[in-house]
Amino acid sequence: MNEEVKNEILRLKEKGLTNICVEGELEQIAELTVEINRLKKLKNAVILAHVYQRPEVILGISDLVGDSFKLSSDCSGINADIIIFCGVNFMAQTAKILNPNKRVFVPSPDAGCSLSDSIKKEDVIALRKKYPDAPVVTYINTEAEVKAYSDVIVTSSNAEKILSNLYKKNKRIIFIPDKFMGRNLARSLNKRIGDEMILWDGSCIVHEKFDVAVIKEYRKKYPNMMVMAHSECPSEIIENVDFMGSTSDMLAQIKNTSAESYMLVTECGLGELATTMFPDKKFIAMCRLCPYMKMTSLENVLETLKNLPSNNEVILSKDLIERSRKSIDMMFELAR
């Protein structure tokens, strides 16, 4: 083993990777991260990693970690020619919309998302025709074309505030595509589904499958545990947790509280990240893996950086970027 790899193993250990991966894997991981980090500098690239990515991607090679919107907006101030977005396709598209002058690549071009794949621009056009008086409010987990036909984009952190602002002037709102998030919002805002709030039948395959009975069972064993769930979870889950929010909201909540233990009802990557960020806090496992998020590996990041394959580059027309950007800008205005 050469010196560089030995030092890299030490760096990865300091970052906490040994807490979540087997000791024997480290040498193999270190060889790849050394090469990726070398190429990154050489090509003036920045690597963004969603919190649901594999720990070796987050801890070994990423420059920024966060939720999709935070990543895309934070990197606009970075002086880099290339963005490698470790996440799913709609996220890389959002990065391109917010950074049109940079080349954006996604290491796994087949990484879709059950939510974003549930709706196409034609569906939005049909909804608009059916409810011409209702603005279209769209969760950020959608493709650029769907964003382009929307009035305003929301994230899980600002959706309630934006909807509440919009209801001051509108009796009815179309909220797409996440039906569970829509139901949770309708409940908090006291709006009637099907009348004041029109929903689409989309859902996240990770968050729709959690089981309330399991949460209740764990509560008996850990009575002082704080249970947090992502707002993409169904209402029966949300009714049985102590906190609902986005991935960033959940990390902030862990930082600012001192519960005996925490359960994160979301994709497993967040729990893995929390374990390394808060080594003194205790986490109770309750998570599911997103098959799309886990398509990104160190191997395909290396391949993408080395060859910048055209198949992995996000290409959006100027018109599509401008139209979808409009609905994102409206989010900033309404969330103020």
Ligand code: SF4
């Ligand atoms: S966790 Fe759910 S919303 Fe996120 S990428 Fe996977 S399927 Fe899509």
